[in-house]
Amino acid sequence: MSTKNDALEALSDLLGPRLNRSDSDRALHGRSEAHFQDMPPDAVAYPETTAEVAEIVRLCRAAGLPLIGWGAGTSLEGHALAPRGGVTVDFNRMNKVLEVAPEDMVVTVQPGITREELNTGLRATGLFFPIDPGANASLGGMASTRASGTTAVRYGTMRANVLGLEVVLADGRVIRTGTRAPKSSTGYDLTALFVGAEGTLGLITELTLKLHGQPEAVRAAVCAFDSMGGAVDAVIATIQSGIPMARIEFVDRAAAEAFNRGAGTDWPDAPHLMLEFHGTEAGVTEQMQRFAEIATDFGGQGFRWAEKLEDRNALWAMRHNAYRTTLRAYPDSDPLTTDICVPISKLAQAVEETAAEIAAAGLPGPIVGHVGDGNFHALLLPRKGDAVQKAAAVKLAASMAERALRLGGTVSGEHGIGMGKTKYMRAEHGDAWDVMGAIKTALDPEGLMNPGKLLPGN
Numbered sequence: 432m433s434t435k436n437d438a439l440e441a442l443s444d445l446l447g448p449r450l451n452r453s454d455s456d457r458a459l460h461g462r463s464e465a466h467f468q469d470m471p472p473d474a475v476a477y478p479e480t481t482a483e484v485a486e487i488v489r490l491c492r493a494a495g496l497p498l499i500g501w502g503a504g505t506s507l508e509g510h511a512l513a514p515r516g517g518v519t520v521d522f523n524r525m526n527k528v529l530e531v532a533p534e535d536m537v538v539t540v541q542p543g544i545t546r547e548e549l550n551t552g553l554r555a556t557g558l559f560f561p562i563d564p565g566a567n568a569s570l571g572g573m574a575s576t577r578a579s580g581t582t583a584v585r586y587g588t589m590r591a592n593v594l595g596l597e598v599v600l601a602d603g604r605v606i607r608t609g610t611r612a613p614k615s616s617t618g619y620d621l622t623a624l625f626v627g628a629e630g631t632l633g634l635i636t637e638l639t640l641k642l643h644g645q646p647e648a649v650r651a652a653v654c655a656f657d658s659m660g661g662a663v664d665a666v667i668a669t670i671q672s673g674i675p676m677a678r679i680e681f682v683d684r685a686a687a688e689a690f691n692r693g694a695g696t697d698w699p700d701a702p703h704l705m706l707e708f709h710g711t712e713a714g715v716t717e718q719m720q721r722f723a724e725i726a727t728d729f730g731g732q733g734f735r736w737a738e739k740l741e742d743r744n745a746l747w748a749m750r751h752n753a754y755r756t757t758l759r760a761y762p763d764s765d766p767l768t769t770d771i772c773v774p775i776s777k778l779a780q781a782v783e784e785t786a787a788e789i790a791a792a793g794l795p796g797p798i799v800g801h802v803g804d805g806n807f808h809a810l811l812l813p814r815k816g817d818a819v820q821k822a823a824a825v826k827l828a829a830s831m832a833e834r835a836l837r838l839g840g841t842v843s844g845e846h847g848i849g850m851g852k853t854k855y856m857r858a859e860h861g862d863a864w865d866v867m868g869a870i871k872t873a874l875d876p877e878g879l880m881n882p883g884k885l886l887p888g889n
């Protein structure tokens with residue numbers, strides 16, 4: 432077994448200046464977007480090829496050094512922190528489109544490319560990659576967290592849109608999973624296993640992704656509702672009626688007010704739905720009419736339609752910036768984000784119970800959600816340094832997780848487990864969590880791949 436210093440020296444020989452041990456780079460890779468304390472790695476590696484990733488893994492393994500994948504660092508549960516030090520493998524130099532096959536509607540990419548870079552590169556093909564977690568995340572990170580976002584209601588999550596992967600395992604082997612074919616019936620679905628594994632089973636070095644045709648017509652809209660229950664019931668009725676919504680997002684009154692304060696909008700002081708329709712001109716017109724009828728039945732009013740690209744972009748930029756806008760509106764807060772998902776029939780109950788509990792706790796907690804697929808978030812905002820409010824926020828987050836499970840849902844619809852939600856895994860998965868642990872032990876017996884995340888005893 433070599434020592435940590437031997438391994439870092441050997442990595443330095445392999446990568447030259449692409450192994451960075453500076454305090455500033457370690458600090459940058461030791462912090463997250465959320466409330467976790469900083470946990471920097473010993474070094475940051477910037478590979479350019481799969482062969483380099485495999486060699487990094489072999490050298491780290493020989494010294495027992497943890498390996499943590501890093502895409503854009505936007506994950507929200509401390510996923511990419513380094514609680515046991517080690518080497519963070521930052522994929523931002525592996526950011527190429529390797530092959531576009533328009534006839535098969537697939538693309539093969541390196542993991543460090545971001546979703547915005549990919550879609551810019553695809554523009555001329557008439558195709559696009561729809562998964563949109565708001566942040567300009569990397570495809571490797573999105574696959575690893577099984578991300579979704581505003582468009583999952585129409586196009587599915589990363590689970591449905593990753594066809595195949597190349598992965599470097601903990602022992603340095605390089606394997607391929609999946610094919611370009613739209614389906615396969617050949618054994619265990621290893622692609623699905625690595626999608627959502629949060630880098631605990633291996634490092635993804637290539638992804639083959641499903642593409643979709645850019646719609647001929649796109650319209651977006653926002654409308655206000657008399658009550659939160661009306662907005663949520665309108666969502667449920669819309670989904671059950673089969674209107675193929677491209678986006679249907681809920682914004683509660685507190686979130687609308689935070690938008691007005693933090694982003695200078697002039698929305699009515701009310702809950703809102705934000706919508707997008709994709710299709711042909713005739714199809715979109717029909718979808719809009721059908722939605723408007725449903726929404727009106729549930730108290731929807733004051734529709735503002737956005738047809739031009741720049742108006743739609745402005746609308747969705749506001750939704751994507753909801754987190755940062757809300758923090759601007761509450762600058763002295765210590766935020767705690769939540770993420771639960773329930774079956775659509777339980778959505779109204781889940782949102783109403785959550786809102787009532789937040790109101791009773793006496794701290795701000797705007798709710799927004801990708802409600803078309805039963806997924807919503809509360810951004811709990813205890814005052815900085817206020818231990819009582821902080822404890823109340825932690826209790827509210829735990830209560831939301833329990834509510835999700837009670838209603839037949841999950842403690843995370845899209846953000847994942849990381850370090851923040853392992854405490855709920857036993858309750859959600861029971862013995863199946865131990866099965867995840869057994870898979871981990873089989874593939875990474877030394878526990879070097881992203882330790883401290885997702886798994887029992889990890």
Ligand SMILES: Cc1cc2nc3c(=O)[nH]c(=O)nc-3n(C[C@H](O)[C@H](O)[C@H](O)COP(=O)(O)OP(=O)(O)OC[C@H]3O[C@@H](n4cnc5c(N)ncnc54)[C@H](O)[C@@H]3O)c2cc1C
Binds near residue numbers: 845
């Ligand atoms: C403002 C804001 C809004 C957000 N909204 C959404 C949303 O709507 N929906 C949603 O799903 N998420 C959302 N997120 C969370 C975040 O964007 C996603 O979790 C995203 O998928 C993370 O991608 P990343 O490239 O930043 O990954 P990172 O944070 O860099 O890494 C995430 C995890 O993947 C692992 N990893 C990264 N690359 C690899 C690789 N190549 N191989 C193996 N493991 C790897 C890391 O070790 C870590 O465990 C939001 C975040 C922010 C800040």
